[in-house]
Amino acid sequence: MNVDGVPYRSIWVNDDGISIDVIDQTRLPHEFRILNLRTLEDARDAISNMVVRGAPLIGATAAYGFYLAMLRDAANAAIDSAYESLYAARPTAVNLRWALDRTRASLAGLEPDERAACALETARDIAELDVDINQQIGRHGLQLINNIAAHKAPGEVINILTHCNAGWLATVDWGTATAPIYMAFNSGIPIHVWVDETRPRNQGASLTAWELGHHGVPHSLIADNTGGHLMQHGQVDLCLVGSDRTTRSGDVCNKIGTYLKALAAKDNALPFYVCLPSSTIDWTIHDGLNQVPIEQRDGSEVSQITGRLPDGRIESVSIVPPGTRVANYAFDVTPARLVTGLITERGIVAASESALTRAFPEQATGPAV
Numbered sequence: 001m002n003v004d005g006v007p008y009r010s011i012w013v014n015d016d017g018i019s020i021d022v023i024d025q026t027r028l029p030h031e032f033r034i035l036n037l038r039t040l041e042d043a044r045d046a047i048s049n050m051v052v053r054g055a056p057l058i059g060a061t062a063a064y065g066f067y068l069a070m071l072r073d074a075a076n077a078a079i080d081s082a083y084e085s086l087y088a089a090r091p092t093a094v095n096l097r098w099a100l101d102r103t104r105a106s107l108a109g110l111e112p113d114e115r116a117a118c119a120l121e122t123a124r125d126i127a128e129l130d131v132d133i134n135q136q137i138g139r140h141g142l143q144l145i146n147n148i149a150a151h152k153a154p155g156e157v158i159n160i161l162t163h164c165n166a167g168w169l170a171t172v173d174w175g176t177a178t179a180p181i182y183m184a185f186n187s188g189i190p191i192h193v194w195v196d197e198t199r200p201r202n203q204g205a206s207l208t209a210w211e212l213g214h215h216g217v218p219h220s221l222i223a224d225n226t227g228g229h230l231m232q233h234g235q236v237d238l239c240l241v242g243s244d245r246t247t248r249s250g251d252v253c254n255k256i257g258t259y260l261k262a263l264a265a266k267d268n269a270l271p272f273y274v275c276l277p278s279s280t281i282d283w284t285i286h287d288g289l290n291q292v293p294i295e296q297r298d299g300s301e302v303s304q305i306t307g308r309l310p311d312g313r314i315e316s317v318s319i320v321p322p323g324t325r326v327a328n329y330a331f332d333v334t335p336a337r338l339v340t341g342l343i344t345e346r347g348i349v350a351a352s353e354s355a356l357t358r359a360f361p362e363q364a365t366g367p368a369v
C-alpha cells in the first residue's frame with residue numbers, strides 16, 4: 001500500500017539482491033525507518049523484538065530468515081538449527097511454523113550449494129501468496145460491506161471496528177482485516193473505521209491509524225474500552241479483526257482484548273468477522289482455550305508507555321507505582337460461538353470444523369480428539 005504516494009510492501013529483497021529489507025515497526029508512527037536484515041539472527045531478532053509482527057509477516061520473515069541462514073551455512077545441521085532458532089522467535093502465530101515447514105520441505109533432496117537459492121525462491125513465493133490471498137480476503141469481505149451498504153440510506157457511512165493491527169504492516173501487503181476496508185474505500189463506499197488503541201503495545205494507535213491515515217481512510221482512534229459503548233449506541237456496523245492462530249473448530253486466537261470485543265458484539269447482535277489466510281489455521285488442534293500457547297511478554301510493555309516529546313525525542317515513561325507486579329498476556333482466544341464468520345481466501349466460512357473442512361477438504365482428516 002502507499003506511504004506518501006509511494007507503494008511499499010512490509011518486506012522485500014534489497015537492491016543488492018542478497019539481503020532483506022523490512023519496515024521497522026517499533027519506530028512507527030514517529031519515524032519511517034527501513035531495516036536491513038543480513039543474517040538468521042537479524043531475522044530472528046526482528047521477529048522477537050517486534051520490528052516485524054503480525055502473523056502473516058512473521059511467517060514471511062521467517063522464510064526469508066531461513067534463506068539468510070542457508071546463505072551462510074547450508075549443511076544439514078544448519079537446516080535444523082535455522083528451523084529451531086526461527087521457530088522459537090514467537091510462540092503464538094502459527095504462520096511461523098507453516099512458513100518454516102514449507103521452506104524446509106522445499107530444500108529436501110537438494111545439494112547444499114542449491115539450498116540458499118531455493119529458500120529465497122520459496123520465501124518469495126510465500127510473500128507473493130500472502131499478497132494474493134489478502135486480495136481474495138478483501139474481495140470476500142467487500143461483499144459483506146456492500147450488503148451492509150445496501151441496507152443503509154445512500155451515502156450513509158458504514159462504521160467498522162478493528163482491533164490491533166491486522167493491516168498491510170502485519171502482512172506482506174493489503175492486510176487481512178484491512179483488505180476489505182481498503183477495497184471498500186477504493187471503490188467509493190463511505191466508510192469510517194474505529195481503531196482500538198490496543199494496549200499494551202498500541203498497535204492500533206501506532207500502526208493501524210498510521211496505515212489508514214497514509215491511505216486516506218477516515219478513522220478515529222478509541223481507547224480499548226470504548227467499543228462496547230459504541231456498539232450499544234448504533235455506531236458500529238461491523239467488526240473485522242485478524243487472527244494469529246485459529247483452530248480447526250474455529251476458535252480464534254488474536255491480540256489480547258479481541259475476546260471482549262466479540263462478547264460486546266454478541267450482546268449487541270452485531271456481526272463479528274475474523275479475516276485470515278488458511279496458513280493461520282492450526283489444523284492440528286481443536287481447543288483454542290487449552291491448546292494455543294499464549295505468549296507472555298515483558299511487563300515493561302504494560303508498566304511503561306512510549307511517545308514522542310515536543311522536541312521530537314522518543315521516550316518511554318513509567319505509568320505505575322515503582323515495584324508494581326505486571327502480567328502481560330499478548331493474546332486471547334475468542335470461542336467459535338462468538339464468531340459470525342471467518343473470511344478466508346476461499347470465501348466466508350462459518351467458524352466450525354464442519355464448515356472449515358468443507359471449504360478446505362484437503363484438511364478433512366484431522367488429528368484424533
Ligand code: MRU
Pocket residue numbers: 053054055056093163164165166167170171175176177203241242243244254255330
Ligand atoms: O503481537 P502482534 O502485533 O504480532 O499481534 C498481531 C495481531 O494480533 C494481529 O491481529 C494478527 O497477527 C493478525 S495480522 C493479519
